[in-house]
Amino acid sequence: MKKVIIINGSPRKNRNTRKMCESFAQGVIKAGAEAEIINLYDVDFKGCRSCFACKLKDGKNFGRCAYPDGLLPILDKISAADGLVVASPIYCSDVTGVTRCFIERLTFPFFEYKEGYPSIAPKRLKTAMIYTMNISETLSNQMYPDLYDKTEFMITTVFEKPVRIFAYDTYQFDDYDKYVVETFDKNKKLKHKDEQFPKDLQKAFEAGKNMIESISF
Template sequence: MKAIAINGSPRKGWNTDLILQEALKGAADAGAEVEMIHLYDLNFTGCRSCFACKRKGAEPAKCFWKDDLSPVLDKILSADAVFFGTPIYFGEITSQMHALIERLSFILMTYDDYSKKLFHGKVNCGCFYTMNVPQEGYEKMYAARMRQSFAVLNKLNGEVVDYASCDTWQFTDYSKFQTAMFNEEHKRKMREEQFPKDLAAAYQIGQKLCGKE
């Protein structure tokens, strides 16, 4: 069994990365071989409209553009579980994650018939979002939008689970930054009390999506 995590945050060792590491730990404890991929380490763009994937006789669900993302797309489609992690930037997934989703979406659709399935395997997916706003803000403003951003994952024929880690700790030392909008005490409390619960939830999701309840 293979599980991969795809970190759509530029910050290694921060909220999104830590959540994904826990999901991978859960997957590993469920018996999976695991791998972390940091999108911001890779050199790639969104879809280049080369249309190689739309040529007659082309291998289905294959991106022929050669850059650092092409092998990642292959890995997603051959994994048993994939954990996507992204901070919310201006109400959206990050630009690198968006570029990945664009590439994945295009190889999974055909101009013959939008409803035709090109992928017949099964990949379970966990989508982890981290953000500044509290849980109510996520439910109200972002939850539906995030599901829409990752809608292509429904074409992977597996389970799709969303998890939001809200009100995250953004700076090591708030006093060094202009952050009048945030209450450091409250942020610290969230970091100490809520974030460990988010990590535990990520671990459980990692296990569950790799077949261990």
């Protein structure tokens, strides 16, 4: 059975990003494949340590990250999968730091320091990115014109170019009245959550279904 690994790069396990991951997973399952969601904040790991075992001539771990921490079994699972989804909230105008560390560890071993930087990933995986954020689509386009291309550059280098799914203007707090929030209107946020977020979830579902349907059996 085809399998998709979905990485939730949000620390919250039941909020916007995780819900988008679940919806994507439902689409994958609907199309007859298997999906596994991994909460990255549960995994004990750090970014690349620059050990270069993955680039060592005749090294037994050439082309593979072999650093022995909590991420290692997950990297091996991804290598054996058919699809990969990386989902992250936007934190301080970027994906979360933990998501960045994950992308480093995943992608750096899979390209060679050779002309054209060829990919030596075991498979050219189908990929998707899910981004969730507080700001609107218009503001995201103005404020982060290069962010998504830059985030995806290494993933595109070693795998297939990701499909992008966004949830803008997300509902951030359980109860807006409890926090100091002057820049966002509670009622507008609630309306967006009730009217737009279900459509964003549906887009994630369709993308999950499409990913499996696009994989030739």
